[in-house]
Structures are given as C-alpha cells and as structure tokens.
Ligand code: SF4
C-alpha cells in the first residue's frame with residue numbers, strides 16, 4: 001500500500017520590484033500551503049492505518065527541498081522531488097505520475113491540497129486521477145480508511161450539509177485546509193531530516209507534443225472589408241456617392257390597415273416597388 | 283450610399299478613436315459662405331457629424347472629434363468655405379484599434 005502526498009511548494013515571500021517587475025525569490029523560503037500540510041497529515045494517517053508507506057512528492061526546483069525535509073521530519077517514509085514541466089495542472093500531473101511510477105510504482109492513494117495560494121487552479125488532482133485511472137474525491141473535509149478496502153470521505157455542501165463518500169481504491173483525493181493540522185515533528189526527526197538527502201528525478205517534457213507557438217505579437221487589427229468601387233468620374237462625385245449625400249433618407253412607413261387583406265396588398269406592393277417581387281408575382 | 287458603409291454604427295465608429303484636442307482648430311468654416319450654400323453636402327459627408335445645419339440656413343461646425351479624413355474639404359465646392367490644415371504636432375486623432 002503506497003500513499004503519496006502530492007505537495008506544491010510556493011514562496012509566501014515572493015517580492016516583485018515595482019519598477020522593473022523582476023520577481024525576487026528566496027531559494028530557502030519554499031513551503032507548503034495549509035491545505036497541502038493537511039494533505040500530508042491525511043496521507044500519514046492513512047499510511048499508518050492501512051499499514052503502508054507514505055511518500056511526499058512535489059514538482060519543483062531546489063527550493064522545495066526544505067518543504068520535503070519537513071515532510072520527512074513529520075514521518076514520511078520517503079520524499080521525491082521531480083524536476084520537469086509543471087506550468088499547469090496537466091503538466092504537473094504528468095510529471096508527478098512519471099516520477100512516482102519510476103521511483104515507487106503506482107500509488108494506491110494520492111492526497112493533495114485542494115488549492116494553492118499562488119493562483120493554483122486545483123486541477124492537478126483531477127488530471128492525476130485520469131492518468132492513474134483512479135477514483136477522485138475532491139475538496140474533502142475528512143478522509144479516513146473505510147470498510148472493505150475503501151476510503152471514507154466527507155465533503156462540504158452548500159447550506160451546511162455534508163456529503164459522505166465511499167471512495168474505492170486507487171483514489172486521488174484533495175482536502176481542505178481546515179480539517180486537520182500537521183503533527184508536530186520530534187526534535188531528533190527534525191535534526192535527522194536536515195541532513196537527509198532529497199532524491200531528485202528529472203522528467204523529460206513530452207516528445208513531439210504540439211506546443212503553442214507565438215508567431216507574432218501585435219495589436220488586434222480587424223481584416224479590411226473588400227467593397228466594390230463606386231462609380232463616379234471625379235473624387236468629389238465618388239465621395240458624394242459613398243456618403244449618400246443625395247440619397248433621400250429611408251423613412252419608416254407604418255401601415256395600419258384595418259383589413260388584413262389590405263395589409264397584405266400593401267406589403268406585396270412594397271416588395272414589388274423595391275424589386276423583391278416581379279410585377280404580378282405573388 | 284454604399285449599403286456596406288451604412289452598416290457601421292455611429293457609436294462604434296466613434297469608439298475606435300481617441301482625440302487629443304489642440305487649442306488651435308485645424309479646420310475652420312466660414313459661416314458667411316455656408317449661408318449661401320444650397321447643397322450643404324458636408325452635413326451628410328462628415329463621418330463624425332460635425333456639421334450641423336441651423337434654422338437660418340447657416341452651418342455650425344465643431345472641430346473636436348474630427349477624424350481628419352478630409353472628406354468635407356473634398357466634397358465642398360464653395361470657394362473659401364473650409365480652411366483645412368493639419369493639427370499641431372502631438373494632437374489630433376489616435377486610433378484605438380490596430
Ligand atoms: S462647408 Fe461647404 S458644403 Fe458645407 S455648408 Fe459650407 S459651403 Fe456648403
């Protein structure tokens with residue numbers, strides 16, 4: 001039984017220079033969001049209850065190492081940092097999936113935070129579930145082992161209601177921040193985690209995938225309409241023709257015929273006058 | 283008028299441009315000449331509707347929101363009615379789209 005906690009590392013102290021727009025990042029400041037910490041706690045509890053191993057995994061650079069060492073100190077059996085595409089939910093899920101398969105095999109349960117504070121869309125768990133062919137239960141308040149090899153989950157609904165779910169394995173679950181708090185790590189574990197190495201696995205981007213390419217950047221310019229040239233000898237005549245200066249303005253005519261037959265005659269006469277009907281046509 | 287041109291809504295047309303107004307009018311209209319003009323083609327021709335006929339047969343003209351298209355100058359055949367120059371540097375019409 002393998003329980004993976006898929007964490008996202010973000011930098012809460014990212015500073016943007018207001019003049020140049022340069023983003024300054026502290027390489028040591030990466031940490032997990034509250035929802036991800038709750039996900040790690042759920043993963044640790046599930047691994048204990050089901051007699052399995054808990055692996056904390058993330059996609060990111062070296063600044064995620066601190067976050068993974070915190071997971072080790074809290075009791076994760078192993079950690080793994082994948083280096084590869086992670087620009088959106090689909091890419092992150094692919095990188096996580098590849099790294100987990102290569103290092104630990106297919107997980108039985110993956111627990112994620114339901115959102116990340118750095119504009120995460122929360123779509124990674126769904127993409128991951130699709131890749132693993134697993135059931136998904138997202139935005140959970142509670143997650144615990146259920147009967148007959150399933151998980152028991154509780155989800156918040158509108159109006160204070162709760163939804164109870166029986167989630168079959170394998171499963172990908174995302175949890176809200178409020179449900180549980182990550183356990184406090186013991187000092188020896190913290191000290192040991194500081195010295196622990198973080199395994200890194202590079203995942204190559206998909207070969208031959210159709211990437212969106214920016215060909216040119218310029219303001220939107222609607223296509224010009226092709227219009228027939230106007231008749232007229234001089235520029236002035238053509239301009240008068242174009243602007244309709246001597247065309248009498250169309251005046252709306254309101255027909256109030258008392259008899260419907262008269263109204264129809266009126267309409268037919270109008271269509272004939274303007275060439276929509278042949279003379280005598282109906 | 284060509285039906286295709288008539289389809290453009292006046293508001294849409296005006297929304298495609300910004301105007302940086304100069305204090306000096308780049309078009310001036312001699313109301314005395316206009317009073318004897320019978321055709322008043324400028325009223326129909328100006329896409330920005332800047333020529334307004336008055337009840338006494340004259341013309342009111344406002345150079346603000348002028349597209350600088352030159353149509354009025356081209357269609358008016360009364361000598362000296364319209365004086366047309368370019369706006370001062372940094373002023374005039376600015377296209378918002380494209
Ligand atoms: S500007 Fe020219 S066309 Fe318009 S009213 Fe004056 S004289 Fe006539």
Ligand code: SF4
Nearest residue numbers: 328348349351352354
């Ligand atoms: S230049 Fe064009 S927009 Fe300006 S007043 Fe003349 S017709 Fe109107």
